[in-house]
Amino acid sequence: MEKYFKHFMVPFIIFACIVVAGLLFYFINKPQSFDNNAPRQNSTWDNSNVVFDFAGKMTDDEIASMSERIRRWEEEYKVDIAVITLDENLTEYVDMYRDSLDYYVDVPHQVMVFADNFADENCMGYNYDYCREHNLYDENGKVLGDAIVFVDNWNREADGKVHSWISTSGRCVDSLTQYECEEIMNETLDLEDDDDPYYAYTNTILNCVKAVDVNPMSGTRILLSVITGLVAALIYVVCNWRSKLGKVDVTDTTYMEQTRENAFTKKEDIFLNKTVTSHKIESSSGGGGGHSSSGGFSHGGGGHSR
């Protein structure tokens, strides 16, 4: 026991300092961030309508049922949600915004522009007012709360496909990555004409909100911390295991009469020839991650084509 405390005395002191300093910093700064138990704070976006079935793919009962569920999830997960179905070509719509977009919009991403603009223009965000009052801006200096907008455009485009997009904003950008959005839609949106959109959309939104992190005591953070601790403990144990018998103190020259340099009677490095070859460097392209909408707001999300 004495050895234990002697060994951990310094780490215990450092640990105590980190805990005290960290918690102090957190609680001093916490009031400035959104209270997860606070009610919705958005006086601009009226969330009484959250399902916009412009394509007419659902019955009134289904729309009412979905709206009710979405409102419940909005309260539970502290995020504004909108579901929109379209059945129109968006090329002309996107052309109107092309000048304000700093990237080329191809056909599969036209629905992304629509979804981003819907969130921006309607000032969506569960904590929109709070962010505005406390000057909480995104990386483009725009106020934007936590929201998810799902758009499914049934119009079959020139590429023969139907495109969908999940647009995220606020904290949803970090907690619902492009990869996760695409994975969710790959699982839920492989719809044929006679399939049930209501069931598919409900599952899509449910999977999205489950992925959104609302609580600082969330499983992801705890899991991450536990794994970090396990890795550190493993490294500590391996480093202290000391399975070696002892250190080798004998070198190659320990029993040699001559010194290392004197022992060599011949050392020759003779240049023979040289060859030079060349090849063209292939350029690589990359992409992914967040983007900005025509209004300059930061969005995340991902798309799906079927």
Next chain:
Amino acid sequence: MYDPEKGTMCCPHCEGLDSEEKKPGGEDMMRCANCGAPLDEVIKKHTSATKCPNCGTYTIVDERIAGDLEPHRILPFKVSREKAGKLIKAEFEKRIFTPSSFASNASIAKMEGTYVPFFLYDYHANGTYEGKATKVRHWRSGDREYTETSYYRVVRELESDFDSVPVDASVEMDDQYMDLMEPYHYEGFEDFDPKFMSGFLGEKNNESEEALSPRAFKKVVDSVNHLIQASVSGYTSCTKIGGETRAFKKKFEYVLLPVWEYNYKYQGKIYKYHVNGQTGKVVGKTPVAKGRVIAFGATVWFMVSVAAYIATLVYSVL
């Protein structure tokens, strides 16, 4: 008894120096000269000095250190039992997963000093090496990447004498442990005198020098090859295309080298610890107490997990 710290004979009872070197043991070496107890159980095939299990008196088996079996030289103990015990404890302090009963005072007191038989070989060695080496350089110019490969012929020749390469001649002593005990400082050698063995255990050589010389030969050849390999540097690759290493035995010497032995029994298994009786170097693998691993590991896990969680909290409000 020989006192390593005073460097002379010393009576353990009256502390008189240069006292009687050896108690006359009579004709029967298989009985203790002090209490008469039979020693046939402790005098094994290669034992040259032992301790009476009844009264603790040390006995030297004269015929096993005489004639052809007489060592040429002996390296007397410089490290006492107490110092060896302290060295083991100091080493144990660094090994945090070792059981707490390890190196206790009671168990250290049972530690024995042993003179281990060694052969010291002198060799003359020469090695030649021929290889084909490359140096590769890359650079970019515009949209093209260039690779330049230069080829070299590498030649090395090494010739050297190797003096007093030690090989232990004890079957009981693990070769791996004995190799790690090296190096001994040979300037401390004395002409063989049985008085240095007083108060210690000892063995005669278990194997002949012919049987053990291949180990010395391998040590010499490995050293030459390593030196040559180390001299071939600065290349991207080097492939051996010729050369050989040879070693010729010049002479050998039969000596006794000092080793402290500490045996620790843990969960039915015996763990051996050795201390070089001249330099104090400690060699041995300590047992691992699972309870300690769990307690220490869990403490680190808890502290790092909590610190990591607090870090995520702090990050969330930044």
